[in-house]
Amino acid sequence: MNALVVRxxxxxxxxxxxxxxxxxxxxxxxxxxxxxxxxxxxxxxxRCVAGFERLDAGEIALGDRPVSGPRAHVPAHRRxxxxxxxxxxxxxxLDVAGNVGYGLDAAARRAGRIDEVLELVxxxxxxxxxxxxxxxxxxxxxAVARALxxxxxxVLLDEPFSALDAGLRAEVRADVRAxxxxxxxxxxxxxxxxxxxxSMADQVVVMHRGRVRQxxxxxxxxxxxxxxxxxxxxxxxxxxxxxxxxxGARTPLGALDLHQPCTGTTTVLVRxxxxxVLPPGDAAAAVPATVRRHLFHGHDAVLDLTLDDxxxxxxxxxxxxxxxxxxxRVALTVSGPAHALPAGAE
Ligand SMILES: Nc1ncnc2c1ncn2[C@@H]1O[C@H](COP(=O)(O)OP(=O)(O)OP(=O)(O)O)[C@@H](O)[C@H]1O
Numbered sequence: 001m002n003a004l005v006v007r008x009x010x011x012x013x014x015x016x017x018x019x020x021x022x023x024x025x026x027x028x029x030x031x032x033x034x035x036x037x038x039x040x041x042x043x044x045x046x047r048c049v050a051g052f053e054r055l056d057a058g059e060i061a062l063g064d065r066p067v068s069g070p071r072a073h074v075p076a077h078r079r080x081x082x083x084x085x086x087x088x089x090x091x092x093x094l095d096v097a098g099n100v101g102y103g104l105d106a107a108a109r110r111a112g113r114i115d116e117v118l119e120l121v122x123x124x125x126x127x128x129x130x131x132x133x134x135x136x137x138x139x140x141x142x143a144v145a146r147a148l149x150x151x152x153x154x155v156l157l158d159e160p161f162s163a164l165d166a167g168l169r170a171e172v173r174a175d176v177r178a179x180x181x182x183x184x185x186x187x188x189x190x191x192x193x194x195x196x197x198x199s200m201a202d203q204v205v206v207m208h209r210g211r212v213r214q215x216x217x218x219x220x221x222x223x224x225x226x227x228x229x230x231x232x233x234x235x236x237x238x239x240x241x242x243x244x245x246x247x248g249a250r251t252p253l254g255a256l257d258l259h260q261p262c263t264g265t266t267t268v269l270v271r272x273x274x275x276x277v278l279p280p281g282d283a284a285a286a287v288p289a290t291v292r293r294h295l296f297h298g299h300d301a302v303l304d305l306t307l308d309d310x311x312x313x314x315x316x317x318x319x320x321x322x323x324x325x326x327x328x329r330v331a332l333t334v335s336g337p338a339h340a341l342p343a344g345a346e
Contacts, residue, residue, distance in 0.1 A: 001063065003186040004049065004154055009058035011044055013209075018044035020210030021058070026154075026203075027269050028063075031180055033189045033197035036207030037233070042190040045207070046156050047186070050083050051076030062153050082147035084157045088139045090131040097127035100146045100272040107149070117145040119177040127223060136164050137172045149184050155180065155187040161196065173200055194234050198222060206230050218261075222271075224259055224339050231269045231341060236302075238275070238313050242268040244340050252311040253287050253334050261341035269339045275315035277303060277324075278331045285332030289313060294324040304331070 004026040010021040018041045026032045034042050047053040048068060059069035062081070069073040072195055092098050101114045118124055121141040131139055140160055147155050160176070161169045169297040177200045180187045191197050197204045198218040206214045206221055214226035217232070225231040228239060242249040244262040249255070251268055253275075278286050292312075303315040303324060313332065324330070 001028055002026060003063055003189065005059075005061045006045070006295075007059045007061075009045065009048060009060065010056045011041075012056055012205075013049060017210050018314050019048065019055075019058075022207065022210060024205045024212050024215055026186060027187050029184050031177060031187045031189060031200060032203050032205060033191055033201035034205045034207055035191055035194065036185065037192055037207070040207045040305070041210040042192070042207055043158060046083075046158055046188065048157065050081050051079045051214040052154055080153040082150070082152040082155050083162045084140075084143045086159045086162055088131075088143035088160075089260050090139055090142055093129050094130075094194045095127065096123065096129050096131075096142050099131070099142055099151050100127075102146065102311040104149050113149055117148045117179075117183070118142075120148065120174050120182055122179075135168075135169045140172055141175065144179060148179070148185055151183075153186065154164055155185050157187060157189040157197065159191055160189070162191075162193075169196075173245040176200075183236060184256070193253045198234070204234075206234065208233070225269065225341070228267060228269075228341050229309065231339075236272045236314055236316070237339075238270040238272060240268050240270065240338075242266050242338075242340070244268070249338065249340060251338070252307050252309055253313065253332060256334055256338040257336075259337045259339045266340045266342075269341055270334055271319070272302065272316040274334050274336050274338075275313065276333045276335060277305075277315050277317065277320075277322075278333065280329045280331050282331055283333060286333050289330055289332050291324040291326055291330060293326060293330040305332070 002025045006022055006024045009019045009022040022045055036042050049056055054073055055068045060067050066072045067079055098112050101109055121144050123141050161173055164172055204218050204221045205212055208229060214221055214230050221234050231237040240251040240253060242251040244266050246261050248257050249268050289307050291305055293304040295302045301317045305313045307313060
């Protein structure tokens, strides 16, 4: 059953349509990431679900209970929704146990719920510390423990890892994900970070200009994006004009198999990690190309290339010691299927 359903949600601030018909459904017990660029309406969606903002039109239901809509606006404190803000917003004068237990009833305290959630977020034994005695990552863990403590119907996380440095972020993300799952929580994470959404979430909701462009598993939105905009937003995209004839397509990178059948003129998506870079003339079916730029990133390298017909292509190289200077001639092949994108959307 869905723990949260948003239908045709509209919310404007003056002339700005922050939500312009947003639809989404969040199954109970899952973590859903709402992913989109700055200004696409993510925070507004989250604030409407929490009950901090009223919808202009549309509906929000938590389980089978309508909470926002033409006939209902349940106030925030009666929705059973917990919010983890960007900065954690801990009470500075209360220790960790005081923060986590704030608002928790006596029975839950006696039952050991504070220790239980601190253990879940990896902070067993930290109950008597004050917030200023904790690292940024630990403070966010406390904020998550505080949100989980009263067993809310829904936990909303608003870019909760954005203030953490990159090394710490990956660890805190993984631990928070594990804690939410272990507690059986339903959670919605708002983020503009594709890696965060794809690595943490059970399902990803991609937003653009106040609407949901696609909802699916991380693999679905990455491999089979709904349109060219989603394709380019959730990762690096090589977009090729193509003629499809069912299970395959003719493209500037040769004949490619398709994930899903398609016919006629279309645009197909290939991800840069699917492109193999060979010496010129190495394989009969390889397509000649010229290197424009080679960017080394440590864990991988990105090669910008141009095919002889002018088509730009990007290849991602893993564990590849070769160095390519601009102007080097190479030949390209593609491994794995491409994805035919529906025409029309920008
Ligand atoms: N209270 C407000 N008053 C006026 N405009 C607002 C208000 N809140 C949001 N907006 C506008 O609505 C649009 C959507 O904003 P929102 O904060 O929901 O986007 P976002 O996707 O969360 O962006 P970010 O990732 O930068 O936080 C933006 O154009 C924003 O300027």
